[in-house]
Amino acid sequence: MDVNGAPSDAEIVARVLGGDTEAFGFVIRRYEAGLLRFATRMLGSRDAAADAVAEGLVRAYRHLASCREPARLRTWLYRIVTNRCKSHLARRSVGDVPLDEAPPLADPADGEAALERAEQLALVQRALTGLSPDKREAFVLKHVEGLSYEEMAAITGERIPTLKMRVHRAREALLKVLEEET
Amino acid sequence: MNTTDPRIHQVLDGELSIDALPAELRHALESVSAAADLLVAPVPGPSLESRIMAEVRRPASSYLRRVASWLATPHAITFRVRPVWSLAFAAAAAAFTLFFARDAGPQLGEHEGIAQFVGRFPDARSVHVVGTFNDWRPGTIALEDLDHDGVWTATVVLPTGTYEYMFVVDGERWVPDHLADRLVADDFGRENSVVIVRPVHR
């Protein structure tokens, strides 16, 4: 338990492995939003991201016994969803679902500021989608999910210098695109 | 812009204080930070919890599992009998099981296995699986969505072996199985999913 009384990741994993399927709901509620945001930024589509996250979490449940470090469940889940995103990207050319590259626009009723923010987000998401998947992954893990390079290495299986280089290249490419578009 | 001043990266990587950055470089720093801030916003939409939990719980509601539960679970027949009747009940239970096993599904042979096909198609009216196991004949193996949660499943007995397949949604949309672990180019510009059916009896 943590100080708020919520079960720790290790406790939840133990409960699920002990047969309490419903305890997996804790895992979903705890990590769904972050994973969905990560996958949406990777795939450029909320629907495709929802598929990737759902598939990833179902797989995570089915392979939970192989999570040797339940205390690092978050890293493990990101790794799984990262793989699902890569699979989706690899299949995109043959998949049936065209990916909407721009996030949904804000409702005009939301006001001027929200509209402008939605347009900016669409611009940034487009620029992000223009990056190679490796650079996009590195940038999103670093700057959107706020992970350390060590955590990123655990997720991607890449070495830290490689990841740093990808993040740097991603920043440069993004800056270039954003400067051209604004 | 061909290169970005390395100090910008150092600040963004937490290796250098922002105070050490000349004013003329701060614009680029702010651009990256602003872009990241926009991307950090939560993605709106309904929770995936019910969808995922439905899939996680799915084995309990599958056709085969229900049949198997009927046949293999002792129920009251085994455990509630009085000892004096146990042999008679055991015989009756065995006869009951054998009788219904014949009617409920095939006895799997040495070279047969079970493949389960699962796909999520929330708005579909019909989903079929088509592949080398049924001569790519659409409409012969239907998936079912008994609880109308958009998750379509079919459990089928197949000879052991390797099969290529796709889903056909609403009779016209060909969709690869996104849960499949193996894919292979179909020589028509798309990819087939691949399932390896292993023998049930080992």
Next chain:
Amino acid sequence: MRLGAVLALLAAPLTAQSVQSRLEGRIPTDAVPVVDSLVQVALHEGLPSEPLVQKALEGGAKQVPGPRIVAAVRASLGQLRDARDLLVRAGDQPPVRAGEVTTVAWALRRKLPPSTVERVVAQLPHPPRGPAIHAIADLVAHDFDPDSAAGLIIDAVHDGLQRDRLLDVSTAALHEVQRGRTRDEAITVVRQQLPNVPAPPKPERGTVTRARRPDTPTPP
């Protein structure tokens, strides 16, 4: 779909039906004689013909134009020939088994390097090699080095693992990667476990849905 109904739907052996009767109405009319002739060529050369029929039926079902179906069937014939030649080169005595030709053709379609397949065939002289080939292809599809993957599976065979158990070896290696190991480390760890890699859950009838779900060697 009721269990067992599928069994009645399975394709009858080629010998029981003429190729033409299986193709007619399923692919464009003008493609039927060409595909039929390619099937006859395969039969004449001692190659398996069912993959060609399946490719044609697949193209027809996907409503691909006739010329593209013919091209795909012709390409499949070429793959079967390549597979047969590879088997002979690796030491199999002609006529090679149809099942082995199909397996090797499949491996080449899954982008396994021919040199790797040849090495596996040469070092595993006793068919069937299908599970071994699939296990290696599963690893290579997840960025394992082809030679390292082949070495692991060949070692597993030498340690007494056979047939579908070889798929458990690739699954175990992929699980190690999932756990954060590098691919080289995963191979080392699994090699040390041989032949005691975990088997999938025993398919009790009560859990058959979960147990018989196609095994998932990819990182989950």
